[in-house]
Amino acid sequence: MSENVITVKNLVKKFGSFIANDNLNFEVAAGEIFGFLGANGAGKTTTIRILSGLSKPTSGEVKVAGFDAYRQTEQIKKNIGYMSQKFSLYEDLTVKENIILYGGIYGMKKALIMTRISELLAKLKFQEYENRIIADLPLGLRQKLAFSVAVLHEPKIVFLDEPTGGVDPITRRQFWEMIYETSERGITVFVTTHYMDEAEYCDRVSIMSEGRIVALDTPENLKNQYNAASVEDVFIKIARPVNN
Amino acid sequence: MTAHLRQECPGKQFSPLSKSDKMQKAIESSGISKNFGTTKALTDISFSVDESEVFGFIGPDGGGKTTLFRIITTLLLPDAGSIKVLGLDCIHDYKELRKNIGYMPGRFSLYQDLSVEENLNFYATVFGTTVAENYDLISDIYSHIEPFKKRLAGKLSGGMKQKLALSCALIHKPRLLVLDEPTTGVDAVSRSEFWDMLAKLRKHNITILVSTPYMDEAMRCDRVALIQNGRILSVDTPQKIREAFSRKLYTVRSRQKYKLLCTLRDFPGTHSAFPFGDSVHVTFQNELIDISLQEFLKKQGLTDAVVQEAEAGIEDRFLELMENI
Numbered sequence: 001m002s003e004n005v006i007t008v009k010n011l012v013k014k015f016g017s018f019i020a021n022d023n024l025n026f027e028v029a030a031g032e033i034f035g036f037l038g039a040n041g042a043g044k045t046t047t048i049r050i051l052s053g054l055s056k057p058t059s060g061e062v063k064v065a066g067f068d069a070y071r072q073t074e075q076i077k078k079n080i081g082y083m084s085q086k087f088s089l090y091e092d093l094t095v096k097e098n099i100i101l102y103g104g105i106y107g108m109k110k111a112l113i114m115t116r117i118s119e120l121l122a123k124l125k126f127q128e129y130e131n132r133i134i135a136d137l138p139l140g141l142r143q144k145l146a147f148s149v150a151v152l153h154e155p156k157i158v159f160l161d162e163p164t165g166g167v168d169p170i171t172r173r174q175f176w177e178m179i180y181e182t183s184e185r186g187i188t189v190f191v192t193t194h195y196m197d198e199a200e201y202c203d204r205v206s207i208m209s210e211g212r213i214v215a216l217d218t219p220e221n222l223k224n225q226y227n228a229a230s231v232e233d234v235f236i237k238i239a240r241p242v243n244n
Numbered sequence: 245m246t247a248h249l250r251q252e253c254p255g256k257q258f259s260p261l262s263k264s265d266k267m268q269k270a271i272e273s274s275g276i277s278k279n280f281g282t283t284k285a286l287t288d289i290s291f292s293v294d295e296s297e298v299f300g301f302i303g304p305d306g307g308g309k310t311t312l313f314r315i316i317t318t319l320l321l322p323d324a325g326s327i328k329v330l331g332l333d334c335i336h337d338y339k340e341l342r343k344n345i346g347y348m349p350g351r352f353s354l355y356q357d358l359s360v361e362e363n364l365n366f367y368a369t370v371f372g373t374t375v376a377e378n379y380d381l382i383s384d385i386y387s388h389i390e391p392f393k394k395r396l397a398g399k400l401s402g403g404m405k406q407k408l409a410l411s412c413a414l415i416h417k418p419r420l421l422v423l424d425e426p427t428t429g430v431d432a433v434s435r436s437e438f439w440d441m442l443a444k445l446r447k448h449n450i451t452i453l454v455s456t457p458y459m460d461e462a463m464r465c466d467r468v469a470l471i472q473n474g475r476i477l478s479v480d481t482p483q484k485i486r487e488a489f490s491r492k493l494y495t496v497r498s499r500q501k502y503k504l505l506c507t508l509r510d511f512p513g514t515h516s517a518f519p520f521g522d523s524v525h526v527t528f529q530n531e532l533i534d535i536s537l538q539e540f541l542k543k544q545g546l547t548d549a550v551v552q553e554a555e556a557g558i559e560d561r562f563l564e565l566m567e568n569i
Binding site: 038039040041085138139140162165166167168169170171173176177180184194195196197200201219220230231232235236239240 | 303304305306307401402403428429430431432433434435436457458459472499501502505518519520521522559562563566567
């Protein structure tokens, strides 16, 4: 088993009397594709904010990329990448300007950024878009670029929050191939999605309900355990407490 | 922008809203086009919807669904083409038409600083009716949020906001309900529940027009239009759309998912290979798969690979249509 890049022990996060994360325990290995599922309001965003150093736990032990989630949040931020459906790139900057901006924020040397730009544009077959502003790009291209930018600095972990929402079916699949490639390079992919077919592409999947992790295993084992044909069926069975 | 805004059309008589005419279509669209500057949002959109039908527009974001729904709900004027809704012209008869349409936009658009109850009363009053008068229509949906009727709309959870928005869109008993991406960003359980609510509305003979980026939801509609880049790719019942898939489809499964996908792409006889959940959907150049595929997979170390014939789904057909463009 390879080393763990995320370790969560007895994580609790409270907002006043509301318990958003109720005693979470899990580990994520280097290079793993980890699907983080749950119904709306189950507490996923709270966990992701803690894991990315934006919010501190109320109690429990959390380590990300070897750093402590209470005291070393700045080091955590340097070692992770993040993209979401809602916000990723600056719409009024060009493709190239966005890459330079993010490279600079991550503290990369100018020469390295320039090398990465040409590599990245060639790989995405994006050369013609280099000087176009983001607002002019179709959603699918934007999301692929946003993902590439999120791993520009070769982080240990990349967090993807509903990265494929509303994206066309071909681009959605190309996006997942990028996820596979990233994982093969050893980068851990921590991903949320409402497309249950995408959950099947993950190495392991956790399902959260009302602040707790109610299931965590490989898609295959989950299906066997719950006698279900798909992860979607598993999800429907357990993602929401009965009578709610 | 002013060119897009609607102007008064004085003196135009509208045709009567007759319910007795069995042949009347709920929506008849012919050659609708709409541009925003150089962006072609809609190109030559023609389709019709029968009364009491649940009709879905299925396609990714940026496909033109919202623009089309804004034209249908008389909020936007088309550049070309004609469109009749409930027998009324969308351009000239908009005042009469608006009384008969319930519209739930993609973004939550109720008053966040009014309570649940106040929002509902407001919408009822605007349409000259009362909550009591049409309560039976919304009772299945509204009963879930009624215990929270004093709560501000802005303080509701996502699922509750959705139920309130649907109640408000229905409170004047519209003949056409237009729902723009009601399930986007909603988890799989809540999506399924939402479609159950729509199914219950059928008994009230309301025509329902709904858009979604989730291909699997097509199966909950009577008929669907697949839409991409402002053009309709296909209009039919979900079953007929699936049957229109032109090749024999196979699923291949292996524990090594990514390797399987790459290997299938490399196989000389492969026509297309797309990941679909726990399997890869594959079509071949010549319909038959021979033993050479199994050997090919084995040689690459995929000894556990299982190949099976399969029925195409809506998404398979959508991918096929996208590739043919």
